[in-house]
Amino acid sequence: MLRLAVAAAALLGLAACTPPEPRRVAELPGWGEDALAEAIPAYLSGCGKRTPVQTAALCAEAAALPPGDHAAARDFFERNFTLRPAGEGLMTGYYEPELRGAATASPDYSVPLHRRPADLVEVDLSAFAPDLKGRRTAGRVEGGRLRPYPDRAAIEAGDGSALLFLADPVDRFFLQIQGSGRVVLPDGGVRRVGYDGQNGRPYVPIGRLLADEGAIPRAEVSMQSIRAWLAAAGPDRARAMMDRNPSYVFFRDVPARPDQGPTGAQGVPLTPLRSIAVDRAEIPLGSPVWVVARDPRSGAPLRRLVLAQDTGGAIRGPARADLFWGWGEAAAHAAGPMQERATLYVLQPRNNPAPDAG
Known part of the structure; x- marks a missing residue:
């Protein structure tokens, strides 16, 4: 029936409504609407890295x-x-x-934000198999062999070294998803923290689990x-749900200007609404990328040039992307519900049309 419907639309001239795929x-x-x-x-910001892009x-x-x-700027990208x-x-x-925290543990600040453990070993799998280019894992060496690192529940039950102590375990959970944050201390000081490794376990989105189990309607997951849901569930059920995501992220202090975003995987500060996280096995870091999507706040078209400057545990596939919105409450309200279909176009230098994605 679908094939017949498509054929009928073509006969009626309706297929002409579909714009042609851009070649240039x-x-x-x-393209002409963005403030390029x-x-x-x-x-x-990425030029100091000297990538093929x-x-x-x-x-x-x-x-x-x-x-x-x-x-x-438009002419620069069109020509090159x-x-x-x-x-x-x-x-x-x-x-x-932005989270509340302290340098030492207390009844108000009892949730450790763990440093990278000394026995965590990260492995670039492409060194062992070319078809695994861009893929990495992590573990620890036991008996001369690399073994899987403990999962979330085991790490939290242990006594790892703490960088800071937070007020809320749910805040820590979402900080691990975001990968960086600002911790406001009791004296008003701010410490920036950033990603410093991951335990190598797969990332499991608990929003999908809650939707699969009927706890949250799928269309309302954010x-x-x-x-x-975690707040209403109570501490024990909330912890059990968060433990179903075995992935665990470790943190370090990150010196950064307060007017700049956190440092992404390319090693440069992220720019609100101009930086995205990508699968580096599919899109080389530093690449300009044109995105065609929808603004989650208004439903208006979102069409702009962004830079592939970060990666993420859940960002896998040739057209999977995560848009950096900035910091603060306004950014949280925009980023939280964003689940949009998007079409991506990678801009490649004319003199190097197929840069290495590693």
């Missing part, structure tokens, strides 16, 4: 562009880059949370609805 950067949907000069600082020549040309000149459609996938959002 200038043909991207919404705003993407140049994010592009330049951000060559010395391209970086020098981008640095010479007049600030705020959207037409010049070609398109590689990445396909359609899921785009979620993330942000940098950070806010998951938090509400």
Whole structure:
């Protein structure tokens, strides 16, 4: 029946409503509407890394562009880059949370934020098999063999070294999902913390588990609805649910300016609404990426140039992306419910059309 419906639509001329796939950067949907000069600082931030995507020549040309000149920025990308459609996938959002914490444990601050343990070993699997390029795992050496690292429940039951102590275990859980945050101390001071390794266990989204079990309607799953369920469940049920995600992230202090985002996997500060997390096995870090999606706040089209500057445990696949919204409550309210279908187009340098994704 579907095939007949498609054929009928073609006969009626309805298929002409579908726009053709863009072949050039200038043909991207919404390309002329984005304030492209705003993407140049994010592009330049990665130039110190000297990837195949951000060559010395391209970086020098981008640095010479007049600030705020959207037409010049548009011309820069149109002349120097070609398109590689990445396909359609899921785009979620993330942000940098702000939490309450303290340097020492107390009845009010009893939830340890663990440092990276000394026995955690991270492995680049591509060193052993070329078809595993971009894939990594972690564990610890026991008896001369690499063994899986303990899961979330076991780590929390242990006595690992704490970087800080938080007020709320749910805050820690969501901080591990976001990968970085700002911890406000009792004296008003702020410490920035960032990702410093993961236990190698697979990431299991508890929102999906809650939806599968009928606890939250699937269409209503968001950070806010998951938090509400955990709060209503009580400490024991909440802990048991969080333990069903065996992945565990460790943290370190991150010196950073308060007006900048956290440092992403590319080693540069993330820029709100201009940085995304990607699967680095599919999209090289530093790549400009055009996204076509929907704004979760208003439902309006979201079409803009972003930079692949981060990775994430749940970000897997050629068109899977996570959009960085910034920090604070406004960013949390935008990032939390974002579950949008998105089409991604990777911009590749003309002189190097297939950069290494590693």
